[in-house]
Amino acid sequence: MIIKSLCSLTTGGLQAIETTDTEIKKDPITIVDFDDSMVNVGTLRKDTVIHHGYTFHNVGDKPLIVYYVSPDCNCTGYSISKKMALPGDSLTIDLTVDTKNKKNRFMLSTVVRMNTDKGLYVLRLEGNVASM
Numbered sequence: 001m002i003i004k005s006l007c008s009l010t011t012g013g014l015q016a017i018e019t020t021d022t023e024i025k026k027d028p029i030t031i032v033d034f035d036d037s038m039v040n041v042g043t044l045r046k047d048t049v050i051h052h053g054y055t056f057h058n059v060g061d062k063p064l065i066v067y068y069v070s071p072d073c074n075c076t077g078y079s080i081s082k083k084m085a086l087p088g089d090s091l092t093i094d095l096t097v098d099t100k101n102k103k104n105r106f107m108l109s110t111v112v113r114m115n116t117d118k119g120l121y122v123l124r125l126e127g128n129v130a131s132m
Contacts (some may be wrong), residue, residue: 026132027115030060030087031119034121041127050097056114058085067113071092075101076108076125102129 034056041050058064063084064085069078077096087093095110107126 002075005082024049027065028061028062029115029117030058030064032121033059034118037122038124041120041125043128043130044099046099046102046129046131048099049123050099050127051094052125053092055090055092056062056085057090058087060102061087061118062115063087064091065115066090066091066093067079069110069112071095071108073097073108075093075099076110078110087131093123097125098128099129103131104129 005012028033034054037054039052041052055063058097066080066083069080071078075098079094079096081092081094083091093110093112095108097108098127099106105126105128109121112121112123113123
C-alpha cells in the first residue's frame with residue numbers, strides 16, 4: 001500500500017519520493033541531527049524567490065532514509081540531495097519559495113518523514129513581504 005507519493009518540479013526536473021508501509025516498518029531506526037528547523041528570512045520584496053537549505057546529519061549507526069517531503073503550499077518547491085545518508089554522512093533538503101502571491105507576514109511548513117524515533121520533522125520558513 002502506498003502511503004505517500006510526491007512529485008516536485010525542481011531545477012533537475014521532476015522528482016518523486018515514494019514509499020510503502022512495509023518499507024517503513026522494516027527500516028532500522030537511526031539518529032538525526034540538524035540545524036534550525038525555523039528560519040526567518042526577514043522582509044522581502046514581492047516577486048522574490050527564496051532558496052534555503054536544511055542539512056540533516058546522520059549521527060546514528062544505521063542509514064538515514066527520507067521517506068517523503070511534503071510542503072504545505074504549492075508555492076514551495078523542494079529538492080533533496082539524496083534519499084539516504086549513511087552513518088556519519090549528511091543530506092540536504094532545499095526549499096524554494098516564490099513570494100509572488102504573498103502579502104505581509106507568511107509562515108510555510110514542510111513535513112519530512114525519516115526513519116528515526118521522532119519520524120516526522122517540520123521545517124518552517126517565515127518572513128514578511130513588503131507592500132511596495
